[in-house]
Amino acid sequence: MTKNTGCVLIIGAGGVGSVVAHKCAQNKDVFTKIHLASRSIGKPNAIKKDIKKRWGVSITTHIVDADKSKQVAALIRKIKPALVINVALPYQDLAIMDACLATGVHYVDTANYEPRDKAKFEYKWQWAYQNKFKKKGIMAVLGAGFDPGVSNAYCAYVLKKHFDTVRFVDILDANAGSHEKAFATNFNPEINIREVTQTVRHWANGKWIETPAVMDKGSVHFSFDYPIAGPKESYLLYHEEMESLVKHLPGLERMRFWMTFSENYLNHLRVMENIGISSIKPIDFQGKKIVPIEFLKAILPDPASLATKYTGKTVIGCIVTGVKDGKESTKYIYNVCDHEESFKEVGSQAISYTTGVPAMSAALMVMKGIWSGKGVFNIEQLDPEPFLETVSKNGLPFTVVDYTPLPEKI
Numbered sequence: 007m008t009k010n011t012g013c014v015l016i017i018g019a020g021g022v023g024s025v026v027a028h029k030c031a032q033n034k035d036v037f038t039k040i041h042l043a044s045r046s047i048g049k050p051n052a053i054k055k056d057i058k059k060r061w062g063v064s065i066t067t068h069i070v071d072a073d074k075s076k077q078v079a080a081l082i083r084k085i086k087p088a089l090v091i092n093v094a095l096p097y098q099d100l101a102i103m104d105a106c107l108a109t110g111v112h113y114v115d116t117a118n119y120e121p122r123d124k125a126k127f128e129y130k131w132q133w134a135y136q137n138k139f140k141k142k143g144i145m146a147v148l149g150a151g152f153d154p155g156v157s158n159a160y161c162a163y164v165l166k167k168h169f170d171t172v173r174f175v176d177i178l179d180a181n182a183g184s185h186e187k188a189f190a191t192n193f194n195p196e197i198n199i200r201e202v203t204q205t206v207r208h209w210a211n212g213k214w215i216e217t218p219a220v221m222d223k224g225s226v227h228f229s230f231d232y233p234i235a236g237p238k239e240s241y242l243l244y245h246e247e248m249e250s251l252v253k254h255l256p257g258l259e260r261m262r263f264w265m266t267f268s269e270n271y272l273n274h275l276r277v278m279e280n281i282g283i284s285s286i287k288p289i290d291f292q293g294k295k296i297v298p299i300e301f302l303k304a305i306l307p308d309p310a311s312l313a314t315k316y317t318g319k320t321v322i323g324c325i326v327t328g329v330k331d332g333k334e335s336t337k338y339i340y341n342v343c344d345h346e347e348s349f350k351e352v353g354s355q356a357i358s359y360t361t362g363v364p365a366m367s368a369a370l371m372v373m374k375g376i377w378s379g380k381g382v383f384n385i386e387q388l389d390p391e392p393f394l395e396t397v398s399k400n401g402l403p404f405t406v407v408d409y410t411p412l413p414e415k416i
């Protein structure tokens with residue numbers, strides 16, 4: 007298949023897909039043809055209209071069921087993109103990767119594959135594509151959102167600039183924003199609730215240590231004083247970038263991931279768990295099988311709709327302790343993003359914005375040949391400098407300061 011250089015296919019037109027499309031339109035010297043596809047046409051068309059209004063760029067929209075690899079491959083053959091950005095749901099990762107393999111097109115996503123019937127996200131399914139992508143001579147870039155994504159690049163950046171080896175990493179993710187809803191999730195509710203209700207794991211001295219889920223008795227939390235946002239209760243959580251960073255960072259002794267949750271949010275989670283509405287097990291309902299969490303998703307606010315009233319900031323970054331020439335030091339590298347400013351620029355809240363900007367930036371790295379390679383890559387395996395430069399230029403600059411390591415016991 008002869009590819010249209012500069013042509014990109016974005017799959018998924020939710021909160022993140024919208025930001026990716028806007029950001030590709032802002033970089034139309036690289037993304038000369040932009041195609042946006044989703045399983046129904048309403049959202050892609052609304053995004054198309056907004057992009058034309060804000061940036062004067064025309065994009066093309068399509069319907070595709072990305073659970074069906076053959077449908078995705080047929081669309082790819084029709085429009086011949088150089089690359090596919092998958093910002094649909096983790097369930098579609100493998101079908102879209104298969105379509106990229108069938109057509110010889112590069113692949114970028116922001117979340118690792120997760121089977122529908124098991125709330126378990128792991129890289130093993132996508133890492134298994136390594137040889138197939140190598141053989142086909144194409145590149146898959148996995149987890150190119152903010153976390154995973156920029157958080158991986160932050161680790162790689164401080165390693166490259168300041169250390170020979172890394173001893174400790176704490177990734178801290180604060181959403182200090184307010185959306186005026188009693189309960190809402192900041193990205194797809196189904197995926198979000200599956201993620202945050204899991205048993206927590208962190209890495210210490212060569213093994214995974216399990217602790218209770220964030221809303222359960224015995225969960226590990228402390229108040230961290232975030233730059234600009236101030237002190238926020240932060241909970242130990244398992245997050246997908248830990249799996250690849252543990253594998254790729256030399257010398258790593260401990261890695262933890264922390265996320266802020268309000269007591270109100272946790273109470274809602276507890277109630278949902280207790281009454282079973284966040285369950286992924288199908289139940290009989292009026293003669294039909296339904297999955298409670300899919301029903302819950304349908305009644306919770308659409309995360310993209312939160313943008314109009316969202317105020318406050320997100321602060322996401324990594325505290326990394328490493329060693330250079332036998333001397334130990336600690337750096338804190340982070341970004342602050344403002345919900346209202348994101349809305350003003352592209353009509354989205356900061357969680358979608360902080361995910362969409364890196365996804366577009368990773369695609370730009372591959373389209374321009376700045377990142378090249380055959381096979382499946384996690385972000386920390388690629389040069390972090392040009393990527394973070396592009397992410398910064400496109401709205402998410404970072405700050406690096408000297409810091410003190412977080413204590414081992416919290």
Ligand code: NDP
Nearest residue numbers: 018019020021022045072073094117151152153154193194
């Ligand atoms: P949304 O639910 O808002 O959007 C998902 C989009 O994908 C919707 O347009 C949806 O269509 C579409 N879609 C779902 N199933 C299919 C299918 N079978 N075929 C075609 N299109 C489909 O999610 P978000 O935008 O909030 O999140 C998108 C992705 O980004 C998720 O994978 C999420 O995990 C990831 N993410 C990553 C982050 C990071 O930092 N790495 C942070 C936040 C999110 P419809 O509207 O019809 O349902």
